[in-house]
Amino acid sequence: MIVTEKQQLKMLSSAEMQLLHEGSCSLLSRVGVKVTHAGIAALLLASGAQCKGDRIMLPQDMVKNALAQSARIIQFEAPDPAYSFTVNGPENQVKFGTGGQALYVVQRTSNGWVRKSAGTDDLKQIIVLCNQLKQVDFITRPVECDLPDEQKDVAKAAVFRRYCSKPINLANLVKLARLAEVLEIIGNRAHLSFIISLVSSPLVMDSSAGDKFVAIVQKDIPVAISSCPQGGSTAPFSEVGELLQLNAELLFGFVLANVVRPGAKVLYRGIPITANLYSDASPRWCQPDSIRRVALAAQLCRFYNLPCCGTAGVSDQAVPSAQGISEKVLSWVYEAACGGQYINSALGMLEQVMSVSYYQYVIDDIALGIVKEKFSKAQSLAISQLALSAALEVLGCFGIEPDEKMEAELSARIRHIENGLEPYNETYIEDQLAVIEKAVNKSSSTVFMKAARKGLREGYLYKGARLDASLDLAAVAERLESSEGLGT
């Protein structure tokens, strides 16, 4: 899918993004990242970093050099060459894939939706299904094999090798010691990429992830550096503060990658979502506040002209529903419009990242097809209109006739996504840096939660009505039944 220049949505100005960049650099040079991995710390120190205790501080020049060196173009080849594609930092081509590490598969039964534990057979079935879904451009590991940790990587690679026709993203590596076997099984490593959560929020490098990251970068395999802070729990509740922290965590990854291998094939994967501070601090993946923040992270990535691994379509709903579909449509539209290029977790996901559903894969394939058509044919529409029109059409596709109330709710969600509530200026950024520094020094995420009270009252977390309506899934059931190789 191509997003035209006119369709590109810039919710922040270049000056505002420059301020965020400078704030993140300030965070990296003042507060730094906690690194307890002696080898990685030594590597960074030898390349110009400084240390204070177990915190590694990166001077701005290191960040600048990493951004200049990092690969702009990453090729994703596929076992079936027809599915190969390129992600080019400065271009607006968008690819959608699966994702997850879901624990459960939600199945439709005569008694309604039932959740069961996911395992190796589901991995196989989902790959077989996604090979056939037109809107799936690449396949990221949706569920893990139900095997001991020592066997997971090899078993997963074997399933992908046997069944996957599209570019393969194994997501995580459970055991570094199995990497060589995984590469041998996959055969052509150009088919392969990974995702690594290198830094845990706020600003702590995971040593085990560090080892895996370095090994993958050394082998010149594409890897998305991922950070998924939750505003109000592991990052500031303020979107400005959360973006500052997220960007610092990801830039740290870019620095390390380019120290290990200049020109490293790394993608920027920022998922700054919010925590549900109304109730239990659970993550809000697909509510307007999170959709906005994740889209802003994509815009920030593209500000650097780096390859952007987006995330969109991780519904907060437990089972397929009208609410879930509307969340996904808005999320896809804004992530693509703001710069997402290699968009993970876009299909099949439910209940945050806990579940997937065969039905949901097909629903999403149909819905994403409509969204893509809107981008292609309705080029004169503002993104807000495109998003509303796509959501209404998708709901109609599943037998729902949206009424005025539904349309008003969707419009309210869109307004929340597009309209920021916070200032982007030096004073406010300095305030947010102070909150992050306090949380880091106190080693307690309750700092962020306590500091969230004012923002909660100012409406940072969207509070709207649920879209309730029954879905007509006859066409979905039919497509599933006619899919080849399922259930065998």
Next chain:
Amino acid sequence: MNKDELLEKLEHSVVMGHLDADDEGYDGSMEGTPGTLELLEQALEAGIEPQKLIESFRVAMEKVGNLFASEEYNLADMLASAECVGEAMEIIESKLQVGNSSNKGKFLIATVEGDLHDIGKNIVATMLKGAGYQVKDLGINVPAQAIMQEIREFKPDFVGLSALLTSTMIEMEHVVRLIKEDSFPDLKLFIGGAPTSQAFADKIGADHYCRDVMDAMNKLEQVSNVS
């Protein structure tokens, strides 16, 4: 200000989650005014008995619980109030050497080895302190042997284990097995974290699965009342 007025103000300050003069409090307008810690100092200087202070905290937290239940308060508000009580209790205990004023029991809490997530654990720990439990928080990424060692030394009534990763659920199972093997007959085990469930708790032999902080508090209160 007389003692009754001071106690009333202290209770109000806890309800408003106003920790100290630097804290903005419930509605963002309280910065620069005396918070729980300043009022506590005044109360101690005025010679108010610790038990009266503790009782005012109990009343305040009960009000906060009701405000949360009626959705007038959110999680951040409730946590701020609990933190006021937690910090105030530490001062009461250390300054007056009243011993263990947290008389509801000892709670050991940790995120298991391999897992660096602390938010759920921190919320529960803060709420437990606010509710009057003596809490020892071992932090994140805690090896099984360190947890076992602390059980022997701290002698908790309750142990809470948290894991946010599917991969570290296995470590949680390992810790629970070690605890069971070492035979602490009266120790109650609580587990929580996104990937865990009642079925998982049953499978590994944990006594209670906690869906969220309120679920943890309710289950703990039930267990405490029974024992």
